[in-house]
Every structure is written in structure tokens, then in C-alpha cells.
Amino acid sequence: MTTNTNVTPSLDWLVDTSVFAVNRVPAHSDHVYYETLDQAKAKQSMPWRQSLNGKWKFHYAENPSSRPADFYKPEFNCSYWDSISVPAHIQLEGYGTPQYVNTMYPWDGVHDIRPPQVPMEDNPVGSYVRNFNVPEHMEDMPLYISFQGVESAFYVWLNGRFVGYSEDSFTPADFELTDYLQPGENKLAVEVYQRSTGAWLEDQDFWRFSGIFRDVYLYTTPELHVFDLSVQARLDDTYSEGSLKAAMLFQKTIPAGAKIMGSLYDQTGRLIQEADGLFQKQTAVVTFKVDQPKLWSAEDPYLYSLYLQIFNEEDQLVEVIPQTVGFRRFEIIDKVMCLNGKRIVFKGVNRHEFNARTGRVVTEEDMVWDIKTMKQHNINAVRTSHYPNQTRWYELCDEYGLYVIDEMNLETHGSWQKLGQVDPTWNIPGNLSEWQDIVMDRAISMLERDKNHPSILIWSCGNESYAGEVIVNVANYFRDKDPSRLVHYEGVFHAREYEEASDMESRMYAKVADIIEYLENEPKKPFINCEYTHAMNNSLGGMYKYTDLENKYPMYQGGFIWDYIDQALWKKNREGQEYLAYGGDFHDRPTDYIFCTDGIVFADRKLSPKMQEVKYLYQNIKLDVNDKGIVLRNENLFADTSAYDLVWTVRRNGITCWEEKLDQLVTAGEQAEFDIDMPASVTAQPGTYTIDATMRLREPSEWGEAGFEVASGQYVWEKKAAILKATGNLRVVEGDVNIGVHGHDFSVQFSKAAGSLTSLNYDGEELIETPPYPIFWRASTDNDNGYQHSYTAGVWLAASVARRCIDVTVDALAEQVDVSFTYAFSIAEKLHVQTIYSVFPDGSIRVKAHCRGAEGLPDLPTFALSFRTSADYSDLEWFANGPEENYEDRKHGARLSRFQNTVKTNGTAYVRPQESGTRTGVRWLKVTHVKGRGLELRAHDLPLTCNVSPHTALEIEQANHAYELPPVHYTVLTVSGKQMGVGGDDSWGAPVHPEHKLSSGVDHHFVFTINRA
Structure with a gap:
């Protein structure tokens, strides 16, 4: 490489597509090198590399006109400047404003510009200074500097002399410093601009930051390098x-x-x-x-x-x-992507580099946590959405085993799609030759750095940049330079004349029916979902419909969930409470608000309940269980099952009563059947029985401890018990307003005025704070909001808060007392709900809830009874599907079991409060206080769907952040037969699948009993 030491830098470069690298060292592989073989084998830090990470002197200017233009000169005194961390984002170090936008450009509605213009009056500038001495062992050798990531354009000076310029935030920019060095201390100056031509190419769905956000280091090379x-x-x-x-x-x-x-x-x-x-x-x-x-x-x-x-x-x-x-x-064999001759299925995720405190500045600890989490949850592939990651990530993928789609740093979403509509009237890069070199430079930088990583199977030409000759040329470059990998680009879906840009049919958020239509009509290319099952907060419903395609269609080869981790940032509210913030919380405008929180992992790297479903649906080993045996299907391509123990466990009502370990060895692609043999006495008693078959790591691995469960299957059956009639006497007092039913150590009261059960007292403790009433509304999820569910189904919100009790009847029988309430609703004349409470001598209450359907109304979010007890009743024990929350369209990964939590921990800390904490398959639920007393809800005939929360659905509906929720006074119990699913095909218009809805035109009912705990 030849360095031109006489170049005069210009701000015009920021808007010139032909200038994106001045004096930059050509792209090259990311290999390391040492002086001795022992050093190399020990994998120690490179002696010929010197980190410049740490504190730099820093000045922030809102635009170029207010920057200290001469700061790079040796005589300019920067000692009084602030200090900033490197690596870091300027906006997370106390300067400027973090801004989250998705598809639109961050200046939309603020500046009337078109590419390659940038708003110079709104172009933050960070001026960095770092003094250094050349390490003694690196003297008299050529010296270079490497910037691993700077957003989005920067100029470099050393000792007052201009060194170079670069764009492309996510690949290294190296410069030779040898000719600019002086004896002793050297002054390094770097000027970073947030806006440049490069910013037009970096319209990814992420927070808009700037600054030096990856490592900076000096390095030298030996005489033969x-x-x-x-x-x-x-x-x-x-x-x-x-x-x-x-x-x-x-x-x-x-x-x-x-x-x-x-x-x-x-x-x-x-x-x-x-x-x-x-x-x-x-x-x-x-x-x-x-x-x-x-x-x-x-x-x-x-x-x-x-x-x-x-x-x-x-x-x-x-x-x-x-x-x-x-x-x-x-390679592709007979239109199917194959690894080592075997058809591959990508069980993948899209992953942003992200940390809730430091943004896209991620540590090795973060990366190792991510990759272990992926391995533990059967994720086998990752797409680097939508830019090349740090080199260390690819090394970890090589070592731990993840398939990678390596995506170049290109997204121009806002140039061709507006409010979801395709409008490529001014899209870039398209067929515009002036954008060819700057785009190709990004492809070259990625490929040359990353080419030696076996984990990378596919090069991607970027994301959501429509299509055109520029991208076709990039695809052909990848093929010519590296025929050992395939090329991916989804954008040809919108412009089929550029079909050659992708070796595979790649789509985003395609409906299952559309995928089947493609696969059943003479497809020419294998199919992947480069983004699917949008995991925005409480979501991922219906994911099973996609994974069901894997064994039905050979050319369906999986997909990549959007996405892996929430992009939420820690912030403090007015009271000093720290919370995870999303778009708009920093007064950033324009913004796309909550849309940055769509991960299966929370921003603080805690697992979301959605991961329970991912782990099950992505497992390569399938366990089909019944009461006679287990069929083990090994769907691995290469690995047998010798690394795992097969353990089967019998539980009665959630309590283990038998467990065995089976000898097994099933080769890849094969299956085997194992008999279950146990004494008849194990299942002799009445109860609900489960057989859980699990595959567990036999020995510790790099990513899991011995005994870690990687796959599971369950079989459930009931052995009915004889129903014993309650004995004892009941005393009924029917007053003018209230109906009292009294028995040994309990009393129940119903109110004709309130139209409900108003008191339940066991052993002197009152358990009803507010009466049970029919409810049809659940707190809205972000997916609900995405398809405007509150607009289409808002009548059910009104029905949940306004009803009229039109009939109260009392029937005092010898063995029970029945009190019935019938409710009418203003939203439809035919809509009625009847709730019948049957009080028995032992103090139990059977509750029958029946909703008479009414044609012409939208589908119901739920049909439930909801009431409140004191917040003192905060301990929960469940025999239900769990342990994590689950819904009608997201319960494959849940297993019927017995588990405990609390009202506070039962819900899920989604960044924006919404429906959470529900469990399906509830056989019984106990709610108790610290002394162990309380109540039990028990399913009567069919399992229930239940939710226990510190807040009502309407309180949750009103809060945009957890700190906005009111103080906790109650435990809110909501009991239903079913609740609609959460959906997840996408979060901007896709409703819940029909089979997971509740039609308003049919009757709904459920039955449960309330007992003392």
C-alpha cells in the first residue's frame, strides 16, 4: 500500500460517494501473528499489538461549524477537555441524544434532503485526542493503527499531519503511521462525524449512535509479514x-x-x-x-x-x-442446500450486537453468554443483522458451532419503503453507478476480513435495500471471489428482474400459506425465512407452523427469528429509578418507539419466556412419548446421541413417583423405540399422570453442565377418582340485599346490588377484595396493537368494565346452595353471561361461567372471571403448563408440571407492560400468604387458563413503562377456559391465527372450584 502524505482533507468527502477511503490499508484477513511458535500455541495476546482503548480527550460539537477545527495541531491545547471512553458511543457517554428509528432515516421530517446530501447543521462531531509513545519493542518497525469500528465517517491526524479518512462503521479501517511518527510522545487526533454518505447506507433497524465503538490498537509487522x-x-x-x-x-x-x-x-x-x-x-x-x-x-x-x-x-x-x-x-444439490452432503435446516436467529448499557459496544463476556445461550436452546444458526460483527464473534461461532450468514453493512430501507409501501422512486443504490464503489467496498472489507471462518456458510449482500445492478454486482463478486459459499439477498422478492442476486429464495415474515404455495409450484431455489416469527415482547405465537414445514418440504430450510436481543437502554426516570428505555424515551424524534424490543432475550440478558418455545421447536432430537414407550428420533445430520442420557420420569399430580435412565445410541437421521416398564403400583392411584422423556448432557460441554436438558417430550393422562360428596350443614340467610351461606369455619356472601360474590371467608380470613365479574379483555400486547386489535375489538373492553346484572336466583338444595347471576351488555342485545356459584358444605364453591354468543361481534380476546384478593396473598403454586408463561399458540415448549412462584415474579418484565404471566392447562392453582393459608382454584372438567398479577388488565393497559403502574394493593386472579393467542407472524398487521381465536358467534363456558388452601 502506498500512503499519500500530501492529501488535504475536505468536508466535501462527507457527501461524495466517490470518497470513502483515503490512505486506508486494503482489506485483509483477520489472522493474528507471533514471534514464536510457543506464543502462537498459547494463544496469548499479540506482542506486536498495543491497545489504545481507554480514556481519550474529547470535545463534542452539534455540527461542523461549531467544532474546534484546528484541534489536531500539535500546539492546540486539549488538556482541559472532557475525557471519553474508547470504545463507546458518544450518545451513551453523556453527549447528544440516542435515537431509535427503524425504516425511516433519522432526519425524516426534519431536513428536506436526498442522497448523498447530509444535514450539516445537524451533524454531530466528536473530536478525539490520544497521546502515545511507541512501545520500545515496536520501535524501528513499521507502525499501523487499526480502528475496528467507527460510526459513520472519520478523519485521522498524527502530530498535526493528515493520515487518512474512512467510512463503513462495521469493518476495520487501518492506516500506516510510520511516516508521521516523531520521537517520544505522539498526538493522535480523530474527528468523527455521525452523518455522511455512509449514513445513507446504514439505515438499519437500530439505535443511531456515533463514535469510536470498537477496539483501537497500534500494531507492527516483522521483516517478513x-x-x-x-x-x-x-x-x-x-x-x-x-x-x-x-x-x-x-x-x-x-x-x-x-x-x-x-x-x-x-x-x-x-x-x-x-x-x-x-x-x-x-x-x-x-x-x-x-x-x-x-x-x-x-x-x-x-x-x-x-x-x-x-x-x-x-x-x-x-x-x-x-x-x-x-x-x-x-453447496446446493438438487435445489437443496447441503452441508457435507446432508440437507441442512437453519434453526436460526438474527442478532444485533447489543448491551443495555453500552449499546453496540459488546464485550467477550456478552458474546460468550450469547453463544452459550443459543447452544443451550438448540439455535444452530445466526444472521449478523445487518452488518459484520466483531472478529471474536466469528471465532466463537467456529469454536462452539454456529452456522453464520455474514451480512455486509448495507441497508437503505427508508429510500424505497415508506409506511410499509414499496416506493423505489429514489432508492439507493439501485442501478446508480455512483454508488457502486462505496457499496462494493463494504462487500470487499467483509469478505477479506472474514473469509477464513468455517462457520460462515453464506455471504449476504445486505438487508432491505430493494434491488438493482449494484447489488447484483456485489453478489457476483462474492461468487467469483469465494465459490465455496452461497450468496443471500432477500430484496429480489420486490424486484424479480434481479433474481441472480441470491442463490436462495429468501423472504421476510412470509405467511405459511405463501411459503407452501412457493414450495408446491416448481420452486427453482431452496427457501429460507431470513426473518420470521417477529418476537416483539409477548409474541412468538404460531412459530410451530413454520417448524412443521421442515420435514414436509425438503426445499424449506428453516429461518432466522427476528430477533435475538431487545435493543433497550438503561435510563433513569424523574424519581431516579432505573428502567429499560425504548425509542422516544430520550425525547428522540423522529422515532419508532417500542419497535426496538423484539428479542427472545431481554436487553439485560435475561431469558424471555419465548425461549421456552424456541428451545422445544428447534430441538434436533425428538421424543414422542406414550404410556407404553418412547420413540427417539435423531434429526441431527452428523452427531449420534452418545453425548446424552435418556431419562424418563413418571409424575403423579406433579410429584415424581418413578424415574429411570435408558441405555441408548441412535445414529444421525435414525430413530429407535424404547419400551417403558414400571410396576403397576406406580400408576395405581387416581390422579393426573405425566411421563417426561428428556435428553440430558452426559458430560459437561463448553456450553452446558452435565445433566443439562437439550430435548424433551411429554405424555399426559388422567386416572379419574371417585367423586366424594361433601358432608355437613349449610345455613342460608337471604336478606333484602345480601345472600349469606354459612358453614363450619366459612361463610360466603353474595350481593344482589353488586350482582356478584362479595365475600369468601375461610377460618376468619376474607379472600374477596373486589367481586368476580365477567371480563372479555386482556391487556393489549404489542402484536395486538400492531393489527389495531383495540380498534377492531374495543367493544370487548367496554363490555369488561360495563355490565348490568339482570337476574339473580337462589336455589337452596339439600347438598348445595346455587346462586346465579345473569349479565347483559350494551354492545349486543343477545350477549349474556351467566355465572352460577354452587356452595357446598365443605366450603368449596363450584363456579360455572357461561357466555351466550352473539353474531356480528369481533372475536373475543378472552372470556374470563376476574377478582381481587389482598396483595398479602402473594405465593403461588401451580399444577399447569409451565414453568414459563404460555398461550394457546405458544405452548409446545411448556410441560404440565408442578411449580412455584410469586405474584410479583409470575408476570414478565416486558419493556412495555402488557399481557403476561398466563398459564394454560391449569389443573389447580394455590394462592397463599406467608402463613400458608389462602385459596385454591381447581379445574372441574377441562383444564383452565389462568393469570395472577399485581395489576388488572386495565391498569396494565394504561402504562407505557413498569414504573407507571400503580402501587400494588391487590392480587388479581383471572380464570378462563381459553384466551386468544399472542400471534407473531409479524407485529404490524398479522392477526392471531383463526384456530387460536375465540369466536363471538358461539357459546363459551368453563367450570372451576374455589377451595380453601
């Missing part, structure tokens, strides 16, 4: 013979007499073979033939270790390069 390394591990057509080629581009011409020795080791550290390199001017090649190599896959991420030792002409070792190698072959 491999500038770029390309490792190609290939397999023959039988997948049994491997060839390994390490192609090296040196920084300068290789002198005669120099040599290279390559050594290949297996995963145990055993030397496989050695080979000498062949030189030609500035390049060298080392090749190996490997018979029967162990193959890399997500199931078994087997990595070889390659060491390249470079010797100078005096036979002195000058450089050692360690490089992990994975042998694998990814």
Missing part, C-alpha cells in the same frame, strides 16, 4: 478426502532463501503432517492432503490447528501464524 491469508479447506465429492491450501500475500517481495513451514495438528494436539511453502515474488502457498478429515459442523465443530512459520534468508524464525481450520463443504 503475511499481509493477507486465505485458508481454503475443501472436500472431494465423497466428503472423505480433504485438501488444505493456505495462500499468503506478503507485505513485500519475499527474498531468496526465505522459507515457510506449515504444520497441521488435530484437535487433540497431534501433528497430522507438515509441508513446505512454495514462493512466487510476493505470494506463497502451503498445501496439504488430508485423508478422512474430521468434518466441521454446528453439531461437531471440529477444528484443526494450522501453524505457518516464516523464516528469513538467514533461517531465523520471524513470524508464526496460527489459524484454525474447519473442513466442510456447503
Whole structure:
């Protein structure tokens, strides 16, 4: 590379598509290098690399005209400036405003501009200064600086002299500093602009930040240095013979007499073979033939270790390069994507780099947590939405085993889609030749850095940038440069004339019916959902409909959930309480508000209840269970089941009564049946029985402890008990207003005026704070809001707060007392609800709720009875589907079991309060106080759907943040037969699937009993 030391920087570059890299070192591989073989094998920090992370002097200006333009000069005194952390986002260090927008550009409605213009009067500038001395062991050697990530454009000076300029926030920008150095202390100055031509290409669905947000370091190179390394591990057509080629581009011409020795080791550290390199001017090649190599896959991420030792002409070792190698072959066979000859199914997620405190500045601890969480929940693939990630992420994917779609830093969503409508009248890059080089530069930077990672199976040409010749040229570049991988681009869906931009049919949020239509009509390409089952807060309903396609259609090859982690930021409210904030909470305008919280993991890296469903639906090992046996289906492509124990457990009413471990070994792609054998006495008593079959890690792994459960299946059956009649006497007092029913140590009171049960007193304790009434509304979810459910079904909200009791009847029988209330509603004359309370001598109350349907009304969100007891009754014990919340369209991962929690912990801390905490399949639920007394709700014939919360649905409906909820005074119990599902095909118009709705035109009823706990 030649550095031009006489370039004069210009602000015009910020709006010039032809200027995006000045004096930048060409893109190259991300390999590391050492002085000795021992250093390389120890994987220690590079001695030839010096971090510049830490505190830098900093000045913030709202626009270029107010910046200190001469700050880079040696005589400019920056000592009085503030200090800022590097890496960090400027907006999270106390300057400017974080802004969240999705598809629109952040200046929409504020500045009337078109690309490549940027609003210079609204273009924050960060001026950074760092003084450094060249480390002694790096003196008299060429010196470089690497910026791993700067958003979105920046200028660099050293000792007052201009060094270079770069755009592209998410790939490295390296510059040579050698010619600018001075003895002793050197002044490094960096000027970062938030807006540039690059900002038009970075319209991703994320927070808009700026600044130096990835590592910065100095590095030097030895006398013979491999500038770029390309490792190609290939397999023959039988997948049994491997060839390994390490192609090296040196920084300068290789002198005669120099040599290279390559050594290949297996995963145990055993030397496989050695080979000498062949030189030609500035390049060298080392090749190996490997018979029967162990193959890399997500199931078994087997990595070889390659060491390249470079010797100078005096036979002195000058450089050692360690490089992990994975042998694998990814290709399309008969229109199906195959890894090592086997059809692959991506069980994936889209992942933003994100931390709730530091934004896109993520640590290795964050990354390791993410990748272990993915492995533990059967996620096998990740799409780097929508930009290249830190190098360390790809190394972890190599090591732990994740398939990667590596996506270049390109999204121009707001240029072609407005309010969801396709309008490409001024889209970029399209067919605009002036955008070709700046876009291609991003593709080159990604591929050259990441090309040696076996985890990367697919290059992606970016996201949501419509289509056109510019992107087609990028796709062809990927194919020409790297035929070992496939190319992905979803945008051709909107412009089929550019079909060649993608090797696969990729869609976002396609409905299942549309996918089936594609697959059943002579498809030309394999199909993936690059984004699907939008996981916005309480969501992911109906995901099973997509995973059901996996074994029905060979060309359906899975998808990537949107998305992995909520993008919410910690903030303090007026009272100093810290909370997770979303768009608009920083007074950022324009904004897309709550739309940044659509992860299956919360922003504070706590698991969402949605992960329960993901883990089950993504499991590669299926367990079909009945009372006679277990069918184990191993749907892995390569791995057998030897790493796991098969354990089956019998429980009666949630209590374990038998458990065994079975010997098993099922090869990939096969299945086996195992008999269940246990004494008859185990299931002799009446009760609800479950058989749970689980696959558990036999030994600790990199991502899970021994005993960790990776797969499960359950069978449930009932063994009915004889119903015993309650004995004792009841005393009925029918007053003018109230109806009292009294028995031993209990009393029940009904009010004709209130039209409901008003008192339930067991052993002197009152359990009814507010009476039970029919309710048809649940707190709205974000998905509900997305398809305007409150507009279409808002009559049910009115019916939930306004009713008239039109009839009260009392029937005092010998064995029970029945009190019946009938309610009418203004929303429909035919709509009636009858609630019958039957009080028995033992103090139990059977409750029958019946809703007579009325044609012409929208579907019901729910039909339930809801009442409040004191907040002192805060301890919960369930025999229900769990342990996490679950809904009619999101309950595959839930298992019938017995579990405990509290009213406070039962709900889910979604960033915006909404419906949460519901359980389906409820057999019984106990609500007790600290002394263990309270009440029990028990299903009578069919299982119930129940919710217990500190707040009513209407209180939750009014809150935009958890701190806006009122103080807790009550425990709110809501009992129903069913509640509508939560949906999740998308969050902007897709309703709940019909089979998970409640029709208003039919009758609904449920029965349960209330007992003392």
C-alpha cells in the first residue's frame, strides 16, 4: 500500500460517494501473528499489538461549524477537555441524544434532503485526542493503527499531519503511521462525524449512535509479514478426502532463501503432517492432503490447528501464524442446500450486537453468554443483522458451532419503503453507478476480513435495500471471489428482474400459506425465512407452523427469528429509578418507539419466556412419548446421541413417583423405540399422570453442565377418582340485599346490588377484595396493537368494565346452595353471561361461567372471571403448563408440571407492560400468604387458563413503562377456559391465527372450584 502524505482533507468527502477511503490499508484477513511458535500455541495476546482503548480527550460539537477545527495541531491545547471512553458511543457517554428509528432515516421530517446530501447543521462531531509513545519493542518497525469500528465517517491526524479518512462503521479501517511518527510522545487526533454518505447506507433497524465503538490498537509487522491469508479447506465429492491450501500475500517481495513451514495438528494436539511453502515474488502457498478429515459442523465443530512459520534468508524464525481450520463443504444439490452432503435446516436467529448499557459496544463476556445461550436452546444458526460483527464473534461461532450468514453493512430501507409501501422512486443504490464503489467496498472489507471462518456458510449482500445492478454486482463478486459459499439477498422478492442476486429464495415474515404455495409450484431455489416469527415482547405465537414445514418440504430450510436481543437502554426516570428505555424515551424524534424490543432475550440478558418455545421447536432430537414407550428420533445430520442420557420420569399430580435412565445410541437421521416398564403400583392411584422423556448432557460441554436438558417430550393422562360428596350443614340467610351461606369455619356472601360474590371467608380470613365479574379483555400486547386489535375489538373492553346484572336466583338444595347471576351488555342485545356459584358444605364453591354468543361481534380476546384478593396473598403454586408463561399458540415448549412462584415474579418484565404471566392447562392453582393459608382454584372438567398479577388488565393497559403502574394493593386472579393467542407472524398487521381465536358467534363456558388452601 502506498500512503499519500500530501492529501488535504475536505468536508466535501462527507457527501461524495466517490470518497470513502483515503490512505486506508486494503482489506485483509483477520489472522493474528507471533514471534514464536510457543506464543502462537498459547494463544496469548499479540506482542506486536498495543491497545489504545481507554480514556481519550474529547470535545463534542452539534455540527461542523461549531467544532474546534484546528484541534489536531500539535500546539492546540486539549488538556482541559472532557475525557471519553474508547470504545463507546458518544450518545451513551453523556453527549447528544440516542435515537431509535427503524425504516425511516433519522432526519425524516426534519431536513428536506436526498442522497448523498447530509444535514450539516445537524451533524454531530466528536473530536478525539490520544497521546502515545511507541512501545520500545515496536520501535524501528513499521507502525499501523487499526480502528475496528467507527460510526459513520472519520478523519485521522498524527502530530498535526493528515493520515487518512474512512467510512463503513462495521469493518476495520487501518492506516500506516510510520511516516508521521516523531520521537517520544505522539498526538493522535480523530474527528468523527455521525452523518455522511455512509449514513445513507446504514439505515438499519437500530439505535443511531456515533463514535469510536470498537477496539483501537497500534500494531507492527516483522521483516517478513503475511499481509493477507486465505485458508481454503475443501472436500472431494465423497466428503472423505480433504485438501488444505493456505495462500499468503506478503507485505513485500519475499527474498531468496526465505522459507515457510506449515504444520497441521488435530484437535487433540497431534501433528497430522507438515509441508513446505512454495514462493512466487510476493505470494506463497502451503498445501496439504488430508485423508478422512474430521468434518466441521454446528453439531461437531471440529477444528484443526494450522501453524505457518516464516523464516528469513538467514533461517531465523520471524513470524508464526496460527489459524484454525474447519473442513466442510456447503453447496446446493438438487435445489437443496447441503452441508457435507446432508440437507441442512437453519434453526436460526438474527442478532444485533447489543448491551443495555453500552449499546453496540459488546464485550467477550456478552458474546460468550450469547453463544452459550443459543447452544443451550438448540439455535444452530445466526444472521449478523445487518452488518459484520466483531472478529471474536466469528471465532466463537467456529469454536462452539454456529452456522453464520455474514451480512455486509448495507441497508437503505427508508429510500424505497415508506409506511410499509414499496416506493423505489429514489432508492439507493439501485442501478446508480455512483454508488457502486462505496457499496462494493463494504462487500470487499467483509469478505477479506472474514473469509477464513468455517462457520460462515453464506455471504449476504445486505438487508432491505430493494434491488438493482449494484447489488447484483456485489453478489457476483462474492461468487467469483469465494465459490465455496452461497450468496443471500432477500430484496429480489420486490424486484424479480434481479433474481441472480441470491442463490436462495429468501423472504421476510412470509405467511405459511405463501411459503407452501412457493414450495408446491416448481420452486427453482431452496427457501429460507431470513426473518420470521417477529418476537416483539409477548409474541412468538404460531412459530410451530413454520417448524412443521421442515420435514414436509425438503426445499424449506428453516429461518432466522427476528430477533435475538431487545435493543433497550438503561435510563433513569424523574424519581431516579432505573428502567429499560425504548425509542422516544430520550425525547428522540423522529422515532419508532417500542419497535426496538423484539428479542427472545431481554436487553439485560435475561431469558424471555419465548425461549421456552424456541428451545422445544428447534430441538434436533425428538421424543414422542406414550404410556407404553418412547420413540427417539435423531434429526441431527452428523452427531449420534452418545453425548446424552435418556431419562424418563413418571409424575403423579406433579410429584415424581418413578424415574429411570435408558441405555441408548441412535445414529444421525435414525430413530429407535424404547419400551417403558414400571410396576403397576406406580400408576395405581387416581390422579393426573405425566411421563417426561428428556435428553440430558452426559458430560459437561463448553456450553452446558452435565445433566443439562437439550430435548424433551411429554405424555399426559388422567386416572379419574371417585367423586366424594361433601358432608355437613349449610345455613342460608337471604336478606333484602345480601345472600349469606354459612358453614363450619366459612361463610360466603353474595350481593344482589353488586350482582356478584362479595365475600369468601375461610377460618376468619376474607379472600374477596373486589367481586368476580365477567371480563372479555386482556391487556393489549404489542402484536395486538400492531393489527389495531383495540380498534377492531374495543367493544370487548367496554363490555369488561360495563355490565348490568339482570337476574339473580337462589336455589337452596339439600347438598348445595346455587346462586346465579345473569349479565347483559350494551354492545349486543343477545350477549349474556351467566355465572352460577354452587356452595357446598365443605366450603368449596363450584363456579360455572357461561357466555351466550352473539353474531356480528369481533372475536373475543378472552372470556374470563376476574377478582381481587389482598396483595398479602402473594405465593403461588401451580399444577399447569409451565414453568414459563404460555398461550394457546405458544405452548409446545411448556410441560404440565408442578411449580412455584410469586405474584410479583409470575408476570414478565416486558419493556412495555402488557399481557403476561398466563398459564394454560391449569389443573389447580394455590394462592397463599406467608402463613400458608389462602385459596385454591381447581379445574372441574377441562383444564383452565389462568393469570395472577399485581395489576388488572386495565391498569396494565394504561402504562407505557413498569414504573407507571400503580402501587400494588391487590392480587388479581383471572380464570378462563381459553384466551386468544399472542400471534407473531409479524407485529404490524398479522392477526392471531383463526384456530387460536375465540369466536363471538358461539357459546363459551368453563367450570372451576374455589377451595380453601
